[in-house]
Amino acid sequence: MKNFVVYKSSAGSGKTTTLAIEYLKLSLAKPVNFKHILALTFTKDAANEMKKRILHYLIQIIEYQKGNQLDFIFNPLIAYQKKLQKIEAEEGKQRCIEEIQKQAGVLLKLILHSYSDFAISTIDSFTHRVIKSFAHDLGIAISFEVELDADNLLKTAVNELISRIGDENPKLSEVLLDFSLHKIGNDKSRKVDDDLKALAKNLLDDVKEEFLVDLRKLSIEELLQIKDQVFAEMKIFEGFVNREARKAQKLIKSKELDCKNFYYGKGNICNWFFNLAQSNFPEKNILPNTHVWSSIDDDKWCSGKADEADKAKIESIKNELKEHFHLLNDYIEEHVNNYLIFKQISKNIYPLVVLNEIEKLIFQLKTESNVLHISDFNKLIAQAISGEPAPFIYERIGNWYRHFLLDEFQDTSALQWNNLLPLVENSLSENNLNLLVGDGKQSIYRWRGSDVKQFVHLPNLLNKPDELSLQRERLLKENYEERNLLTNYRSDEQIVDFNNDLFHFIRNSNWLSDDTKKVYDEINQTVAKGKQNAGIVDIHLLDEKDDEILEDTLLKSVEKALEEGYSYRDITILVRKNNIATAYADLLIDNEIPVISSVGLRVSSSAKVKFLLSFFQSVLQEEENIYKIEIIRYLLQQQMLGENTLNNFHRLISELMSAKEGFSAAFYSLLNQNNYSIDTAKLNRSDVYELAEYIIRIFELNMPDPYLQFFLDVLHDFKRSPYVQLSDFMLWWTEHEKDIFIELPNGLDAVTIQTVFKAKGLQYPVVIFPIT
Missing domain, CATH: 1.10.486 (PCRA; domain 4)
Structure with missing residues (x-):
């Protein structure tokens, strides 16, 4: 029997149900062993939902009467117990059900009497428990507090840094003053604290740790030298481009020509020269577009609206403009990649120079206050288990927990997976079942270090530099079994068909990497009973990007849903960013449509x-x-x-x-x-x-x-x-x-506006997604 089972799911495919039944299969086989099962998920809500689902199923099993529709629970439980020979193979179904009901009664009592052993939690809660148990071994105070608010920690550190400006810290003062002047020169607020906090968030990010290791080796003086080099290289590129573009601009102006006289409006070759002649030319306009190339390659120079005199003027200078173009374009093609890299570096170079100083202050604050930020958990465990085949901090845990069920694996970071691997390895070596469940299409925690590639490549491990990792990979491969959850129990047929077609199109496109395409393997969902011939997907393609047209279409979509019998609470509007949620909340309020939005209704x-x-x-x-x-x-x-x-x-x-x-x-x-x-x-x-x-x-x-x-x-x-x-x-x-948000009464009949991120795992009868 394969003991490393990976379920690949899609939205609405019964992932929580599957996990709950798998938990019951393991625990009902020997109820007293429920405390040896550890289920980990990503959020507290998901952990609570799984607990509720398991307890609900147990009660349904206990109260089952013949004729009730519980085959989806009983059939897998009976099959599993027969496989383990807990029930005789020839036993009738009713007799099997009665036996499972007895076990369910025992299990429910055990869970309720020892609820703290009902081990279903978030990964963060689990790592917190591990660190708390082994605080002395890890070299930290046993009484440490957990700091969840990264903003508060970063703000305090940055404020302390700024307060140190003065004669005693000349280099630091010089950097922050230069940064302030640099921001003013780029038409931005002179305040530097927000920029420092934004970059300092990387100090709390698992994924950035490997880059920070090298950065820590550099002093402020060395970083200032890098800063000077970056700006010097940018200045050389910008100076050459400005000079050559201004020569072309001067030639065009000498003929008293306007850019509208040239072929193809705003995207024409004249505007390309004029844009590059600016001191701060926009990055997106550096490379010539297809319309500029049409003038060079296809000899399209004049606008259809240009009069004969202007056409003659353009004709008289086009060869000179071609020379300027080739000189400029050849230089740009050779140097633009380096320039764009330097440009990106320059946007954060000042905060980068003082990043090490901020990190020292954060460490000092945490030490003085006896706190650990939640981001420290995985790093501490990673340091403790590095290179250890049987890490000491896991000895007791590995002996206690025999089965590991990992939910939302697509959102697990590489550091979290590496920290859990020794436990999974130990469990597999003792012939115990381990489960992973995930959906690569729903990977939304990249900002917290999640790496969907490690899910789609299972049972292979990414970044396996040593023999220990290769050994663990071999064990995963030997025990690997993949199962696909292909029935959509949530959505109606038209929606399922639309998604299947969309995912098929994405899978066969040529603009995705092979890794990303693998996410869309085996995703052709089938429709659940009772969902046929229902549902609708309504797409409006707007002729132009116009906010008024988009807003009008949005309001009409809400009105249409109401006319079809839906209430306001049945409708959700999905947005990409918080500021869009705010704009749509204002729009609906102005049109006397009740709104609920945790972000859109923030008073500030x-x-x-x-x-x-x-x-x-x-x-x-x-x-x-x-x-x-x-x-x-x-x-x-x-x-x-x-x-x-x-x-x-x-x-x-x-x-x-x-x-x-x-x-x-x-x-x-x-x-x-x-x-x-x-x-x-x-x-x-x-x-x-x-x-x-x-x-x-x-x-x-x-x-x-x-x-x-x-x-x-x-x-x-x-x-x-x-x-x-x-x-x-x-x-x-x-x-x-x-x-501080506008307070709304409970149970309000109102349209919900939320980000795609917040809507994950939720469902509404009507979903409106205005893509801008």
Whole structure:
């Protein structure tokens, strides 16, 4: 019998049911042994769902009466017990059921009396338990606390780093000052803390660990040398491209020609030269497109709308333009790959220089506070078991747990799998059953290190550099059995057929790697009974990328579902990113459609709330012009300071920057000129709630707005606390804004808006997916 069984599933194929029945097969064979089975999944919700499912099936078995439809549970249990000779092969079905019912009664009692031994948990919970048990052996304090909030840890470390700027840390001060100036030069906020935190997240990432090992060997001085080299190489490339492109631009201008006179509108050769003549030319426009090549190869130079005089001018310079093109293109083709790499490095080079310093501070913070971040778990275990055929920290665990059931394997990181391998190896060597379940198409935790390749290549192991890994791979191969769950019990026939066709198309495309194509092997699902001739997939192909058309189509899709008898709660709208969820939540609210969205209804996502917060910051930090610039940007977006154009924005900012009376005085003067009369003395006298009401009244923000109203409620509650100053509120808000949402009543009949990531494993009668 093969003991390393891998189930390959698809959405709706009964994965949880399969796992629950496999658990029951093992535990009912000898109920007292349920405590020797360890099932691991990825989320607490999934672990709780599996526990509930197993207990529910046990109760169904115990309460079974003849005629009930429980063959899907009893048949595999009877077959397994006969294989183990727990039940005589010739025994009748009813007699078998009665025997299994007795075992189920015993098992349920054992689980309820020893619930802590009902070992179904997340991988993180399991590793936490291991580390807690072997804290002394691993060289850590037994009383350590677990830090789940990476943002809090990173924020504290980055703030500590910035606080060290000064004469005692000249190199650090130089780097952070240069970084701030670099950001301003690229039209970005001078604040550097967000960028530092974003890159520092890599310090908590399993996958990045191998790259960080090399980075740790470099000093700040060495990293600064690399930074200088990167910018020098970029400058050489940009300088050459600018010079040559400007020669072509000068030639075109000398003939008083406009780019619209050239073949193929915005994508033409004239615009290609003009784009590259800019100091900060966009990366996406460096290489010539097919329309540019049409001018060179097919002699297509003139727009159909160009008059004869302009055509003659273009004809007179096209050979010179060709020379400029070839000189420029030859240089670009030779150097562009290196340039694009340097360009990507340059975007993070400053945070990279101080990354080692941030890591030291994080380590110091964790040591002083006696905490471990959850990302430390797998690293600690990996270090303890490295190169050990029988790692000491697993001796007791391996002797206790005999069967391992691993769910959502496609989302397991390489480090997690390597840490679990010794346990699986030990179990297989004792002839015990081990199960893995996964669906490569649903691998969504790449940001946490998941590697779908290790699932699709099973029983082979990726990155097996030593004899120990090869030995484990041989054992997996000897015991390997693959099973496919091919029936879709969730979706109707039309949806299943559509998915089959789509996956078949993807599988046979030529734009996917072989590894990715393997994900779509053996995925032709069949339809469950009762699901035939039902379901619909409705695709709208929009002629152009237009937000208004997309929004109108979205609203009509909701209306159509309601007309067909569905309620709001039956509908979900899937989005790719959180900011899109916010935009669609606003759209539906504006059209009086009730909405539920954990992200879209975050109070801080409201443009009006952001405007108020910018005003608060401008009052608190009078010398920081960035907040006043954000206020101007909002007023322009709302057409409250003239036309919302980039030129108008730059003009206003330039005028304020050069004003004799100073930026701040000129800013308030600009508002007064546009009938927004601000009493600056009142700004500093008011408490936080009064200040908000004052700004709302001045800028006429008091239209019905649930976000703004909820924000005012928050301010009103804060006003009653002992800390009523604006600075107190902003400090509190910074800590809590991510957790403040518009509150909705339970059981609300409303459309749900959520990201694809959050929707994994859920189901709705109506799913709308507006792809932009």
